[in-house]
Amino acid sequence: MTIALPAATVPRPRFRDLLASEWLKLWSLRPTRWAFPLTALIVVGIGVNGALADYRNFPQYSEGVRENFVPTWALRDAFPVASAMVLMLIVGTLGALSVVNEYASGLIRTTMAAVPARRSLLSAKVLVVTGVTAVFGVAVVAVSFTVTQAILSGRGVSLSFGDPDVLPSLAASAALAPMSALVGLGFGVLLRHGAATVAVTALVLVLLPSFVGQEEAWTAAVKFALPLNAWQNLATVAPLHVPPPYTPSPTHSWVVLAVWPLLATAAALALVRRRDL
Amino acid sequence: MIEANELTKRYGRTTAVRGLSFTVRPGHVTGFLGPNGAGKSTTLRMILGLNRPTSGTALVGGRPFGALPRGLRDVGALLDARDVHHGYTARAHLSVLARSNTIPRRRVGEVLEEVGLAQAATRRIGGFSLGMKQRLGIAAALLGDPPVLVFDEPVNGLDPEGVLWLRTLLRRLAAEGRTVFVSSHLMSEMESTAEQLVVIGRGELIAAESLTAFAARGTRRRVAVRTPDADALAPALLAAGASVEAGTDGLLTVTGLPATRIGELASHTRAVLHELIPRSSSLEEAFMELTADSVEYTTAGDVR
Numbered sequence: 001m002t003i004a005l006p007a008a009t010v011p012r013p014r015f016r017d018l019l020a021s022e023w024l025k026l027w028s029l030r031p032t033r034w035a036f037p038l039t040a041l042i043v044v045g046i047g048v049n050g051a052l053a054d055y056r057n058f059p060q061y062s063e064g065v066r067e068n069f070v071p072t073w074a075l076r077d078a079f080p081v082a083s084a085m086v087l088m089l090i091v092g093t094l095g096a097l098s099v100v101n102e103y104a105s106g107l108i109r110t111t112m113a114a115v116p117a118r119r120s121l122l123s124a125k126v127l128v129v130t131g132v133t134a135v136f137g138v139a140v141v142a143v144s145f146t147v148t149q150a151i152l153s154g155r156g157v158s159l160s161f162g163d164p165d166v167l168p169s170l171a172a173s174a175a176l177a178p179m180s181a182l183v184g185l186g187f188g189v190l191l192r193h194g195a196a197t198v199a200v201t202a203l204v205l206v207l208l209p210s211f212v213g214q215e216e217a218w219t220a221a222v223k224f225a226l227p228l229n230a231w232q233n234l235a236t237v238a239p240l241h242v243p244p245p246y247t248p249s250p251t252h253s254w255v256v257l258a259v260w261p262l263l264a265t266a267a268a269l270a271l272v273r274r275r276d277l
Numbered sequence: 278m279i280e281a282n283e284l285t286k287r288y289g290r291t292t293a294v295r296g297l298s299f300t301v302r303p304g305h306v307t308g309f310l311g312p313n314g315a316g317k318s319t320t321l322r323m324i325l326g327l328n329r330p331t332s333g334t335a336l337v338g339g340r341p342f343g344a345l346p347r348g349l350r351d352v353g354a355l356l357d358a359r360d361v362h363h364g365y366t367a368r369a370h371l372s373v374l375a376r377s378n379t380i381p382r383r384r385v386g387e388v389l390e391e392v393g394l395a396q397a398a399t400r401r402i403g404g405f406s407l408g409m410k411q412r413l414g415i416a417a418a419l420l421g422d423p424p425v426l427v428f429d430e431p432v433n434g435l436d437p438e439g440v441l442w443l444r445t446l447l448r449r450l451a452a453e454g455r456t457v458f459v460s461s462h463l464m465s466e467m468e469s470t471a472e473q474l475v476v477i478g479r480g481e482l483i484a485a486e487s488l489t490a491f492a493a494r495g496t497r498r499r500v501a502v503r504t505p506d507a508d509a510l511a512p513a514l515l516a517a518g519a520s521v522e523a524g525t526d527g528l529l530t531v532t533g534l535p536a537t538r539i540g541e542l543a544s545h546t547r548a549v550l551h552e553l554i555p556r557s558s559s560l561e562e563a564f565m566e567l568t569a570d571s572v573e574y575t576t577a578g579d580v581r
Contacts, residue, residue: 011379013346021377028369029362106360110417113325113354114374117346121377276328 018115018124026098026128036136039090043083044144051077051148058155069157071165071237077152078145078159079173084231087140088180088205091133095181096197098129099188099268109277118272122189126265129185130178137177141170165237168250172234172257179227179261180205186264189271220246230256278302278456279324279425283333286319286480293319294480296333301458301475303424306451308471308488309460312568316480317460318356321429325354337425349378353418354427358410358434363403367394367413370402375420388416393442407434415446425456432466444470464564478568494563500536502529502543503552510548517542527551 026032054077058066065073102108115121145166149158159166184201191197209228214220223229224246230253238247279301286294294316301307311317322328324335326343334341337352345351361370371385389395392412397405402413411434418426428447432440447470451457461467467474467488474491476483484491504510504527511521511529519534531539536555543550 010350014379017379018377021373024369024376025373028366028373029364031364101362101364105362106357107362108360109322109327109356110360110374110414111377112327113352113356114347114349114417115377116326116343116348120346274329277322 013117015120015124018120019128022124022128026132029101031097032094035090035094039087040136040140040143042090043087043140044147046080046083046086047077047144047148048151050080051151055151055154058157066157071159071163074149074152074157074159075165075169075235075237077148079141079170079235081232083144084173084176084228084235085206087137087176088228089202091136091177092180092184092201092205093198095129095133095184096188096201097184097194098125098181099185100192100194100197103188103192104194112277119269122269122272126182126185126268129181130261133177133181134174137174140177141174145170169235169237172231172253175257176227176231179257182261183227183264186261186268189268214246217246224248224253225256227257227260230254278338279427279458280336280339281320281324281333282336284320284323284330284335285332286316286323286328287331292480294323294330294477297477297480297482298333299475299482299485301456302473303456304451304454305472306447306457306459306470307473307475308467309458309475309477310464310467310564311460311462311477311483313462315462315477315568317462317477318429319480320477321354321356321427321458321460324427325352325356327356347378349374349380349421349423351421351423352425352427353421353423355411355414355418355431356427356429358407358414358431361402361410361413364401366399366401367405367416368398370413371417371420374417378421380420384420384422388419391419392416408436408439411435412439415443423455426450426458428457428459430460430462432461432463440466464561468560476564476567478570483567488560491563492560494567498532498535498562499556500531500534500539501552501554501556502531502539502550503527504529504543504548504550506546506548509546510543513542513546513548514539530556 054073061069102111111121112118145161149160152158161167180201183205184197187201188197191200205227209223209226212219212223212226214223224233233248233253234250234257281297281299284294284297285292297316297320309317309321319328323330324337324342325348326341342348342352365373367389368385371388372382375382375385386395386398389398392415394409394412394416397409402410405413411431415428415431418428431443435443447457447459459467459471471488473487475485476491484494502510507523507527507529511523514521514529514531514534517534517538519539520532522530522532524530536553540550540553543553
């Protein structure tokens with residue numbers, strides 16, 4: 001004899017509850033809460049350090065450097081390569097950890113038994129990670145720009161948001177954060193192992209560009225297909241009298257910055273559905 | 278209701294589960310028994326859509342669980358209590374799960390209360406004992422108030438008081454009309470809880486029947502008899518069809534007769550009994566006998 005359970009009204013599954021759940025999952029972990037402020041501090045600190053050095057040394061700079069300081073050097077101080085590398089490395093790692101944490105601990109089985117719609121689950125995670133890191137990227141870049149230019153304005157060689165080249169450059173820098181996070185997340189789903197994922201993410205995002213030159217057409221093609229170089233092409237303005245060879249168009253570089261995270265996400269969504277846990 | 282139809286799972290050349298078919302019905306606790314490595318966990322993972330069967334199907338409430346958008350209101354599962362992240366507090370862990378399934382927040386407090394973890398709600402899981410993690414896993418399974426509950430070895434790590442609590446809980450959940458499927462590698466755990474049994478060995482079905490029917494299969498039950506009148510009793514036991522092994526100090530180990538029959542024979546032969554002890558329950562015996570050929574890992578001295 002079976003006793004019928006009280007027929008509770010079951011609410012329709014809502015995607016926004018998956019988003020809320022992933023949001024909660026992200027911020028309930030202590031490391032997330034200090035990783036973002038700490039990263040911001042380091043990234044802005046690198047810019048400030050460079051800007052202060054330029055402020056101090058400006059009178060000793062050669063005529064050529066002074067002439068090109070705005071926009072080339074002022075823009076570099078706003079968000080130096082070192083800042084970009086640190087941002088990519090840490091945010092890429094955070095993106096990787098957002099999935100590796102679950103795989104390595106076994107939590108993934110608990111999560112996926114609760115939400116059998118694996119693609120919806122992963123999509124929610126991708127959206128939350130993208131949103132959080134995009135806001136973070138914009139905030140860090142804006143703060144870094146404002147503070148460094150305030151320092152440089154003491155020498156009368158600062159930029160403002162409205163100057164030509166500034167907004168595209170800042171947009172590319174801000175985009176590095178969500179781009180790196182999604183590449184890390186993709187490798188995380190692929191490899192499911194903490195150390196391996198972080199190593200591969202760091203290799204692709206930060207290390208690989210320094211192994212590839214741009215002297216030949218084909219090496220330049222490979223080089224500018226890497227995210228760090230695409231960013232560099234968009235974020236920096238070369239001094240007028242030194243045109244680098246084989247420089248791709250801004251559109252090309254934006255496509256590169258978009259394709260990496262899209263491919264990573266697509267691969268993750270394809271893998272997550274069929275795999276045993 | 279859980280239905281497994283010709284469920285098979287192969288990993289490369291090893292077959293973990295082979296052609297398994299059984300039905301778990303609502304209203305009573307069904308024990309899922311088998312020696313270590315028999316394929317219990319693999320089967321449960323296939324039921325929960327975590328592992329894909331090589332062939333065959335597993336249905337929960339008539340549908341494959343993996344096709345559902347959300348799971349907690351349909352099946353509450355505790356597969357491995359260690360499937361948690363140590364950085365979360367108990368409350369955060371449950372809140373994340375509840376929210377993903379559109380379960381109201383107050384339910385988290387209720388299930389924490391239910392499993393006795395209310396005091397530890399804001400502690401991080403990393404500091405939990407295995408027993409506490411089992412309770413947390415049970416709390417997660419109860420979140421959605423589901424009609425089907427699946428527990429894989431839930432007794433592991435629980436203290437005696439916890440074991441008693443769990444038995445009461447399982448029986449109550451079944452009495453409420455739910456399907457309760459509980460795995461174990463120890464028959465003794467099931468004796469006082471389960472009414473139905475699914476027994477497997479080496480990935481194949483050995484029995485799917487009531488506890489009583491299963492117990493009746495035990496034929497080689499042994500009884501320890503201590504008597505000063507062994508000379509009189511032993512021939513009577515042999516005549517009744519038992520085999521008798523004589524030990525020291527008047528100890529006889531009798532195989533093939535129940536304790537009641539031995540007592541009667543002792544009375545007839547006027548043999549004084551000092552001890553009359555069934556050496557193991559008939560269930561345990563039946564389990565051991567039936568799974569003897571299918572034990573995956575045996576010690577060297579344990580070859581049967």
